[in-house]
Amino acid sequence: MRARKKKNTVPRLERVSDYLIGAVPAHPQGEIRVEVGCGKGKFVTALAKDHPDVTFYALEKIPDVIVMAAEKAAREEIGNVKFLLADAKDLTEGIEKKFMGLDENRNPILEDVAHEALCPSKAVSVLYLNFSDPLPNKKHAHLRLTHRSFLEKYRTILKEDGHIEFKTDNKPLFDFSVEEFRESGYEIYDYTEDLHHSGIPNPYLTEYEIRFSEQGMPIYSLKARPPKEETV
Numbered sequence: 001m002r003a004r005k006k007k008n009t010v011p012r013l014e015r016v017s018d019y020l021i022g023a024v025p026a027h028p029q030g031e032i033r034v035e036v037g038c039g040k041g042k043f044v045t046a047l048a049k050d051h052p053d054v055t056f057y058a059l060e061k062i063p064d065v066i067v068m069a070a071e072k073a074a075r076e077e078i079g080n081v082k083f084l085l086a087d088a089k090d091l092t093e094g095i096e097k098k099f100m101g102l103d104e105n106r107n108p109i110l111e112d113v114a115h116e117a118l119c120p121s122k123a124v125s126v127l128y129l130n131f132s133d134p135l136p137n138k139k140h141a142h143l144r145l146t147h148r149s150f151l152e153k154y155r156t157i158l159k160e161d162g163h164i165e166f167k168t169d170n171k172p173l174f175d176f177s178v179e180e181f182r183e184s185g186y187e188i189y190d191y192t193e194d195l196h197h198s199g200i201p202n203p204y205l206t207e208y209e210i211r212f213s214e215q216g217m218p219i220y221s222l223k224a225r226p227p228k229e230e231t232v
Protein backbone atom coordinates (compact mmCIF):
# COMPACT_ATOMS: atom_id res chain seq x y z
CA MET A 1 0.00 0.00 0.00
CA ARG A 2 1.45 3.36 -1.00
CA ALA A 3 0.47 6.21 1.23
CA ARG A 4 1.52 9.78 0.70
CA LYS A 5 3.59 11.12 3.55
CA LYS A 6 1.37 13.28 5.71
CA LYS A 7 2.90 16.12 7.70
CA ASN A 8 0.75 15.69 10.78
CA THR A 9 1.28 11.95 11.27
CA VAL A 10 3.48 12.39 14.33
CA PRO A 11 1.07 14.53 16.41
CA ARG A 12 -1.76 12.25 15.34
CA LEU A 13 0.20 9.22 16.50
CA GLU A 14 0.94 10.97 19.78
CA ARG A 15 -2.78 11.57 20.33
CA VAL A 16 -3.55 7.85 19.97
CA SER A 17 -0.46 6.62 21.80
CA ASP A 18 -2.60 4.53 24.16
CA TYR A 19 -3.39 2.36 21.19
CA LEU A 20 0.22 1.96 20.11
CA ILE A 21 2.53 -0.69 21.33
CA GLY A 22 4.47 1.51 23.75
CA ALA A 23 1.44 1.28 26.04
CA VAL A 24 1.13 -2.48 25.88
CA PRO A 25 1.78 -4.55 28.95
CA ALA A 26 4.35 -7.25 28.33
CA HIS A 27 3.08 -10.79 28.61
CA PRO A 28 -0.67 -10.18 28.70
CA GLN A 29 -2.92 -12.77 30.26
CA GLY A 30 -5.17 -14.84 28.07
CA GLU A 31 -5.38 -15.45 24.36
CA ILE A 32 -3.17 -13.44 21.98
CA ARG A 33 -3.76 -13.02 18.26
CA VAL A 34 -1.67 -11.10 15.74
CA GLU A 35 -2.36 -9.49 12.36
CA VAL A 36 0.65 -8.76 10.16
CA GLY A 37 0.17 -5.89 7.68
CA CYS A 38 -3.09 -4.60 9.15
CA GLY A 39 -3.42 -1.57 6.87
CA LYS A 40 -6.13 0.81 8.07
CA GLY A 41 -7.30 -1.68 10.68
CA LYS A 42 -10.90 -2.44 9.71
CA PHE A 43 -10.48 -6.21 10.13
CA VAL A 44 -8.62 -6.25 13.43
CA THR A 45 -10.75 -3.59 15.13
CA ALA A 46 -13.99 -5.40 14.23
CA LEU A 47 -12.53 -8.70 15.43
CA ALA A 48 -11.22 -7.17 18.66
CA LYS A 49 -14.57 -5.53 19.39
CA ASP A 50 -16.30 -8.93 19.23
CA HIS A 51 -13.59 -10.69 21.27
CA PRO A 52 -12.94 -8.45 24.29
CA ASP A 53 -11.09 -11.19 26.20
CA VAL A 54 -8.47 -11.62 23.48
CA THR A 55 -5.41 -9.33 23.16
CA PHE A 56 -4.74 -8.37 19.54
CA TYR A 57 -1.44 -7.06 18.22
CA ALA A 58 -1.54 -5.55 14.75
CA LEU A 59 1.73 -4.91 12.89
CA GLU A 60 1.99 -2.30 10.17
CA LYS A 61 5.17 -0.75 8.84
CA ILE A 62 3.82 2.52 7.38
CA PRO A 63 3.25 5.32 9.94
CA ASP A 64 0.66 7.16 7.80
CA VAL A 65 -1.38 3.96 7.57
CA ILE A 66 -1.09 2.70 11.14
CA VAL A 67 -2.20 6.08 12.47
CA MET A 68 -5.56 5.56 10.73
CA ALA A 69 -5.89 2.11 12.29
CA ALA A 70 -5.07 3.41 15.78
CA GLU A 71 -7.49 6.32 15.34
CA LYS A 72 -10.23 3.89 14.39
CA ALA A 73 -9.62 1.85 17.55
CA ALA A 74 -9.49 5.04 19.62
CA ARG A 75 -12.76 6.36 18.16
CA GLU A 76 -14.49 3.10 19.00
CA GLU A 77 -12.65 2.77 22.34
CA ILE A 78 -11.46 -0.74 21.57
CA GLY A 79 -8.89 -1.30 24.29
CA ASN A 80 -7.80 -4.86 23.49
CA VAL A 81 -6.02 -4.09 20.21
CA LYS A 82 -2.56 -2.55 20.16
CA PHE A 83 -0.79 -1.46 17.01
CA LEU A 84 2.90 -2.06 16.46
CA LEU A 85 4.63 0.28 14.07
CA ALA A 86 7.02 -2.39 12.98
CA ASP A 87 8.32 -4.39 10.07
CA ALA A 88 7.47 -8.07 10.26
CA LYS A 89 11.06 -8.87 9.35
CA ASP A 90 11.96 -7.75 12.88
CA LEU A 91 9.79 -10.39 14.49
CA THR A 92 12.02 -12.70 16.41
CA GLU A 93 11.31 -14.66 19.55
CA GLY A 94 8.18 -12.95 20.70
CA ILE A 95 7.48 -9.48 19.39
CA GLU A 96 10.04 -6.80 19.91
CA LYS A 97 9.01 -3.34 20.90
CA LYS A 98 9.57 -0.69 18.28
CA PHE A 99 8.37 2.80 18.70
CA MET A 100 8.08 6.00 16.85
CA GLY A 101 10.93 8.44 16.69
CA LEU A 102 11.87 11.38 14.47
CA ASP A 103 14.91 11.79 12.28
CA GLU A 104 16.74 15.12 11.92
CA ASN A 105 14.18 16.27 9.31
CA ARG A 106 11.28 15.41 11.61
CA ASN A 107 10.33 12.41 9.47
CA PRO A 108 8.91 9.51 11.43
CA ILE A 109 11.32 6.63 11.84
CA LEU A 110 11.24 3.38 13.69
CA GLU A 111 13.42 3.15 16.75
CA ASP A 112 14.20 0.21 18.92
CA VAL A 113 13.19 1.11 22.43
CA ALA A 114 13.49 -2.29 23.95
CA HIS A 115 14.34 -5.78 22.92
CA GLU A 116 12.00 -7.20 25.46
CA ALA A 117 9.59 -9.70 23.98
CA LEU A 118 6.00 -8.58 24.34
CA CYS A 119 4.72 -12.08 24.61
CA PRO A 120 6.46 -15.30 25.36
CA SER A 121 7.44 -17.43 22.39
CA LYS A 122 4.72 -19.83 21.25
CA ALA A 123 1.96 -17.71 22.75
CA VAL A 124 -0.05 -16.62 19.71
CA SER A 125 -3.17 -18.62 18.85
CA VAL A 126 -4.00 -17.10 15.45
CA LEU A 127 -1.88 -15.04 13.05
CA TYR A 128 -3.72 -13.25 10.25
CA LEU A 129 -2.22 -12.34 6.88
CA ASN A 130 -4.73 -10.38 4.84
CA PHE A 131 -4.06 -9.26 1.29
CA SER A 132 -0.31 -9.12 1.81
CA ASP A 133 1.56 -7.16 -0.85
CA PRO A 134 2.06 -9.58 -3.80
CA LEU A 135 5.46 -8.14 -4.81
CA PRO A 136 5.37 -9.78 -8.26
CA ASN A 137 9.03 -9.21 -9.07
CA LYS A 138 10.93 -12.43 -8.27
CA LYS A 139 13.75 -10.32 -6.84
CA HIS A 140 11.38 -9.33 -4.03
CA ALA A 141 10.07 -12.81 -3.24
CA HIS A 142 11.99 -12.82 0.05
CA LEU A 143 9.91 -9.80 1.19
CA ARG A 144 6.55 -11.49 0.64
CA LEU A 145 4.96 -12.08 4.03
CA THR A 146 4.44 -15.76 3.22
CA HIS A 147 8.06 -16.35 2.22
CA ARG A 148 9.51 -19.28 4.15
CA SER A 149 11.75 -16.97 6.20
CA PHE A 150 8.60 -15.26 7.56
CA LEU A 151 6.84 -18.59 8.11
CA GLU A 152 9.83 -19.60 10.23
CA LYS A 153 9.49 -16.43 12.33
CA TYR A 154 5.74 -16.93 12.75
CA ARG A 155 6.41 -20.47 13.97
CA THR A 156 8.45 -19.08 16.86
CA ILE A 157 5.51 -17.01 18.12
CA LEU A 158 2.64 -19.39 17.29
CA LYS A 159 1.35 -21.84 19.85
CA GLU A 160 1.83 -25.49 18.86
CA ASP A 161 -1.91 -25.73 18.30
CA GLY A 162 -2.14 -22.24 16.81
CA HIS A 163 -2.66 -21.46 13.15
CA ILE A 164 -2.29 -18.89 10.36
CA GLU A 165 -5.24 -17.53 8.36
CA PHE A 166 -4.29 -16.16 4.94
CA LYS A 167 -6.52 -14.36 2.41
CA THR A 168 -5.59 -12.77 -0.91
CA ASP A 169 -7.05 -11.74 -4.26
CA ASN A 170 -3.75 -12.55 -5.98
CA LYS A 171 -3.47 -16.04 -7.50
CA PRO A 172 0.31 -15.99 -8.12
CA LEU A 173 0.87 -14.94 -4.48
CA PHE A 174 -1.56 -17.62 -3.34
CA ASP A 175 0.21 -20.34 -5.35
CA PHE A 176 3.59 -19.15 -4.11
CA SER A 177 2.30 -19.17 -0.53
CA VAL A 178 0.88 -22.71 -0.77
CA GLU A 179 4.32 -23.88 -1.87
CA GLU A 180 6.05 -21.97 0.95
CA PHE A 181 3.66 -23.31 3.61
CA ARG A 182 4.18 -26.88 2.35
CA GLU A 183 7.96 -26.56 2.10
CA SER A 184 8.02 -25.17 5.64
CA GLY A 185 6.13 -28.15 7.02
CA TYR A 186 2.83 -26.36 7.71
CA GLU A 187 -0.39 -28.36 7.33
CA ILE A 188 -2.86 -26.57 5.05
CA TYR A 189 -6.62 -26.81 5.60
CA ASP A 190 -9.76 -24.85 4.66
CA TYR A 191 -8.14 -24.23 1.26
CA THR A 192 -10.44 -22.42 -1.15
CA GLU A 193 -10.09 -20.50 -4.40
CA ASP A 194 -13.39 -18.69 -3.85
CA LEU A 195 -13.83 -17.91 -0.18
CA HIS A 196 -17.00 -15.88 -0.58
CA HIS A 197 -18.82 -18.80 -2.21
CA SER A 198 -17.16 -21.58 -0.23
CA GLY A 199 -19.41 -21.80 2.80
CA ILE A 200 -16.34 -21.23 5.03
CA PRO A 201 -17.33 -18.64 7.66
CA ASN A 202 -15.71 -15.28 6.93
CA PRO A 203 -17.42 -12.70 9.10
CA TYR A 204 -14.66 -10.05 9.11
CA LEU A 205 -13.78 -8.37 5.83
CA THR A 206 -10.74 -6.18 5.22
CA GLU A 207 -10.58 -2.93 3.26
CA TYR A 208 -8.86 -4.68 0.33
CA GLU A 209 -11.23 -7.62 0.46
CA ILE A 210 -14.27 -5.35 0.13
CA ARG A 211 -12.69 -3.51 -2.76
CA PHE A 212 -11.68 -6.65 -4.71
CA SER A 213 -14.83 -8.64 -4.08
CA GLU A 214 -16.95 -5.67 -5.21
CA GLN A 215 -15.03 -5.93 -8.49
CA GLY A 216 -16.13 -9.57 -8.72
CA MET A 217 -12.69 -11.00 -8.03
CA PRO A 218 -12.46 -14.34 -6.21
CA ILE A 219 -10.79 -14.38 -2.82
CA TYR A 220 -8.25 -17.14 -2.23
CA SER A 221 -7.84 -18.34 1.30
CA LEU A 222 -6.28 -21.02 3.45
CA LYS A 223 -5.48 -21.85 7.02
CA ALA A 224 -2.24 -23.52 8.08
CA ARG A 225 -0.99 -25.22 11.22
CA PRO A 226 2.71 -24.93 12.05
CA PRO A 227 4.82 -28.06 11.98
CA LYS A 228 5.14 -29.96 15.23
CA GLU A 229 8.46 -29.41 16.98
CA GLU A 230 9.81 -32.92 16.36
CA THR A 231 9.19 -32.73 12.58
CA VAL A 232 11.39 -29.65 11.96
Ligand SMILES: C[S@@+](CC[C@H](N)C(=O)[O-])C[C@H]1O[C@@H](n2cnc3c(N)ncnc32)[C@H](O)[C@@H]1O
Binds near residue numbers: 001039065087
Ligand atom coordinates in the same frame (compact mmCIF):
# COMPACT_ATOMS: atom_id res chain seq x y z
C1 LIG B 1 -2.13 -4.58 0.47
S1 LIG B 1 -2.17 -3.91 2.06
C2 LIG B 1 -3.50 -4.81 2.85
C3 LIG B 1 -4.00 -4.12 4.08
C4 LIG B 1 -5.09 -4.87 4.87
N1 LIG B 1 -4.54 -6.09 5.45
C5 LIG B 1 -6.28 -5.19 4.01
O1 LIG B 1 -6.48 -6.37 3.70
O2 LIG B 1 -7.04 -4.27 3.69
C6 LIG B 1 -0.73 -4.68 2.82
C7 LIG B 1 -0.28 -3.95 4.07
O3 LIG B 1 0.79 -4.69 4.64
C8 LIG B 1 1.79 -3.78 5.09
N2 LIG B 1 3.07 -4.50 5.09
C9 LIG B 1 3.71 -5.00 4.01
N3 LIG B 1 4.87 -5.58 4.38
C10 LIG B 1 4.95 -5.44 5.74
C11 LIG B 1 5.92 -5.81 6.69
N4 LIG B 1 7.06 -6.43 6.33
N5 LIG B 1 5.70 -5.54 7.99
C12 LIG B 1 4.57 -4.88 8.37
N6 LIG B 1 3.61 -4.48 7.49
C13 LIG B 1 3.79 -4.76 6.21
C14 LIG B 1 1.74 -2.67 4.07
O4 LIG B 1 2.33 -1.48 4.56
C15 LIG B 1 0.25 -2.56 3.80
O5 LIG B 1 -0.37 -1.64 4.68
